[in-house]
Amino acid sequence: MAPALDGEDRLLRWLRRRLDRPLIGDDAAVLPATGPFAVTVDSQIAGVHFVPGLDVAVLAERLLAVNLSDLAAMGAIPSYAFLALTAAPDFDHRRFFRALLAACARHRLRLAGGDLSRSPAAGAAGATGAAGSVASPAPIGSPASAGVLAATLTLIGRRRPGSRWLRRGGAAPGHRLWLGGTAGESAAGRLLIGAGARLAAGRVALPAGWAGWEKRRRLAAAARRAVRRHLLPQPQLALGQWLARQPAAAAIDVSDGVGRDLHRLCGESGVGARVEPDQLPLAAGFTALCVALGVTPVELALGGGEDYVLLFTLPEDVVPPTRFGCRAIGRITASRRVSLITGGALCDLPAIGWDHLTRG
Amino acid sequence: MAPALDGEDRLLRWLRRRLDRPLIGDDAAVLPATGPFAVTVDSQIAGVHFVPGLDVAVLAERLLAVNLSDLAAMGAIPSYAFLALTAAPDFDHRRFFRALLAACARHRLRLAGGDLSRSPAAGAAGATGAAGSVASPAPIGSPASAGVLAATLTLIGRRRPGSRWLRRGGAAPGHRLWLGGTAGESAAGRLLIGAGARLAAGRVALPAGWAGWEKRRRLAAAARRAVRRHLLPQPQLALGQWLARQPAAAAIDVSDGVGRDLHRLCGESGVGARVEPDQLPLAAGFTALCVALGVTPVELALGGGEDYVLLFTLPEDVVPPTRFGCRAIGRITASRRVSLITGGALCDLPAIGWDHLTRG
Numbered sequence: 001m002a003p004a005l006d007g008e009d010r011l012l013r014w015l016r017r018r019l020d021r022p023l024i025g026d027d028a029a030v031l032p033a034t035g036p037f038a039v040t041v042d043s044q045i046a047g048v049h050f051v052p053g054l055d056v057a058v059l060a061e062r063l064l065a066v067n068l069s070d071l072a073a074m075g076a077i078p079s080y081a082f083l084a085l086t087a088a089p090d091f092d093h094r095r096f097f098r099a100l101l102a103a104c105a106r107h108r109l110r111l112a113g114g115d116l117s118r119s120p121a122a123g124a125a126g127a128t129g130a131a132g133s134v135a136s137p138a139p140i141g142s143p144a145s146a147g148v149l150a151a152t153l154t155l156i157g158r159r160r161p162g163s164r165w166l167r168r169g170g171a172a173p174g175h176r177l178w179l180g181g182t183a184g185e186s187a188a189g190r191l192l193i194g195a196g197a198r199l200a201a202g203r204v205a206l207p208a209g210w211a212g213w214e215k216r217r218r219l220a221a222a223a224r225r226a227v228r229r230h231l232l233p234q235p236q237l238a239l240g241q242w243l244a245r246q247p248a249a250a251a252i253d254v255s256d257g258v259g260r261d262l263h264r265l266c267g268e269s270g271v272g273a274r275v276e277p278d279q280l281p282l283a284a285g286f287t288a289l290c291v292a293l294g295v296t297p298v299e300l301a302l303g304g305g306e307d308y309v310l311l312f313t314l315p316e317d318v319v320p321p322t323r324f325g326c327r328a329i330g331r332i333t334a335s336r337r338v339s340l341i342t343g344g345a346l347c348d349l350p351a352i353g354w355d356h357l358t359r360g
Numbered sequence: 361m362a363p364a365l366d367g368e369d370r371l372l373r374w375l376r377r378r379l380d381r382p383l384i385g386d387d388a389a390v391l392p393a394t395g396p397f398a399v400t401v402d403s404q405i406a407g408v409h410f411v412p413g414l415d416v417a418v419l420a421e422r423l424l425a426v427n428l429s430d431l432a433a434m435g436a437i438p439s440y441a442f443l444a445l446t447a448a449p450d451f452d453h454r455r456f457f458r459a460l461l462a463a464c465a466r467h468r469l470r471l472a473g474g475d476l477s478r479s480p481a482a483g484a485a486g487a488t489g490a491a492g493s494v495a496s497p498a499p500i501g502s503p504a505s506a507g508v509l510a511a512t513l514t515l516i517g518r519r520r521p522g523s524r525w526l527r528r529g530g531a532a533p534g535h536r537l538w539l540g541g542t543a544g545e546s547a548a549g550r551l552l553i554g555a556g557a558r559l560a561a562g563r564v565a566l567p568a569g570w571a572g573w574e575k576r577r578r579l580a581a582a583a584r585r586a587v588r589r590h591l592l593p594q595p596q597l598a599l600g601q602w603l604a605r606q607p608a609a610a611a612i613d614v615s616d617g618v619g620r621d622l623h624r625l626c627g628e629s630g631v632g633a634r635v636e637p638d639q640l641p642l643a644a645g646f647t648a649l650c651v652a653l654g655v656t657p658v659e660l661a662l663g664g665g666e667d668y669v670l671l672f673t674l675p676e677d678v679v680p681p682t683r684f685g686c687r688a689i690g691r692i693t694a695s696r697r698v699s700l701i702t703g704g705a706l707c708d709l710p711a712i713g714w715d716h717l718t719r720g
Contacts (some may be wrong), residue, residue: 009624009711025431026433026434026525026527026528026529027400027430027431027434027528027612027613028398028400028430028431028434028435028436028515028517029398029399029400029427030396030397030398030525031397031398032396033393033394033395033396033397034393035393036390036392036393037387037390037391037393038388038389038390038391039388039391039440039442039472039473039514040387040388040442040473040514041442041443041444041473041474041475041512041514042475043444043446043475043477043510043512044445044475044528045446045508045510046480047480047508048446048477048479048480048481049477069387070387070388070559071388073387073388074386074387074388074390076388080399082399082519083401084401084402084403084444084512086403086405086408100580105654112399113399113400113401113514114401115401115402115403117405117407117408118408118411119405119407120407135651136630145393148405148407148408148508148510148681150403150405150446150510150512151507152401152403152444152475152510152512154399154401154514155388156399157388164384165386165390166636168386168387169384169386252387253387264369268386274554283575314442340468341405348607350444351369
């Protein structure tokens, strides 16, 4: 008689029933090689990348979207996903996996493996590995780890036949600089969440003290869109794949801010850029929302980060199809200076934005 | 003039100088396909997988070793590594990366990409994303995330020409069951660490209250070896690659305990097993160490976990070279029962060991 299975094996059995041809079941997944492939890794950690208490289904979608945006910036087609998840015992694994698998299915992406582990419950005093309880050895619990929720996703993408890989290093002087969508809205959403806004059961609740906003219908709607945009970004995979079919294009996805990511693109290409801040595409109601939040729209658009749109360059005579909603925001220069054109004058655009190691 | 680089870009520049042909610099790494490949993912999180305060160089080695053990169980040759690391501002990134790169070099493995992020400092009150500090948008800090240290490694391995992939599903009735090294010692090390033992500057300090052990020289030496074995496991890559050249072999790496992992191997193969507990290879001084710790040696050997040796099966006439130090511990049966032979009688071997979701 087979012994009763504990939580981990039971969850894995449940998961395998939901995968069409399960790859899970060995120490590693074996994948076929059909050509060169792209690999990207990103994490979402409670209290670092999102506010604790986020709906785990939203977390699953965000984790995947943020990673897919990196594949979009390579012009790649998503193929396989690997998940490492550490969560407290009360974490709703099945809700998380249902949302992750549904999002994977929408992108024809296969969840092919991963690693699950348990952190001590939030508020637990923290088990120490006391001798005597050997048959169920205690994890090395400590208050520091109580309630840790950390999810890391590795994605593997492939190249469409006839496409190149899209790189950061292909920008050339004279190329137009484009942005694949609006900038700053996600950062406004992050500010609202920091002030107490939440997305629950598909609806955005604005911060409790901001009830007056509800009387200004358009402002409240812009705020709700910003929260949703922050939590559920839309990776620009189709745009990236279109760019990868063009003879000359360079791209990066805006995760850390237009300013910082433009510096990275220019650095890899050995060029500079001139940005026209008036051309930055902004979401409807964004300026009013910034006024209400007490922040400067152009600063948020250039330095807010987590926009997850593509920042890219194309030769002057190549224009992306209107369906992608892109906007030309400047031009690549031979001089390595990265600058803003304001009132006809040039000023340096600093590499502002999110620095994952020093800011905060 | 290029603007001053902040921490993240500066660290990445430092890192790129240390990689022979840097792959870092795009949104994803592009890897050549030279045949099918194996992918595995594992995390090390402070307070979950190790005691906070662990030397970050030891953490780097452990992270890699634990992941390499999965590739060993596939018979794979390591090729590429991708790191996702979240750490507090005072984390010594350069010490961590020096150790990781040195360990990668020993295994001819290339660090090919990853993701870095910052958690609030331990003890920080936790920044909330207050409006007004937009140019340096605060991470969504909270006390729950203070001092989080989470490292996830994704490894990609390839198959040696003329080899198979080693799988869990190939065990057949009549095959001998083998263990690639001693079991239980790592769990003894974990118990000692839970009681206060530490590895610092290459030396193991035993728990303060256990000074009397120093008078029993052999016991203290066994305890120090156990701590070292726990923190710095040795993945059995050469054994795995040898097994992958044999016509019939099945394998799993013992991460969660011989009992639990044997159930997994048998489950994937549709067989059972009989284990002779007297044949379990034990480290020198292990039994005395268990007595001193107040635990039962065979329970620790069967259920302790984190041994990171290979548990494998071979046809009766195939014996691994003695240099690998393997020991036959039982036999595969057609009956799906997994049992222990004790005193001539059979009793069920429960799937004891580490369950990542329910135990602790």
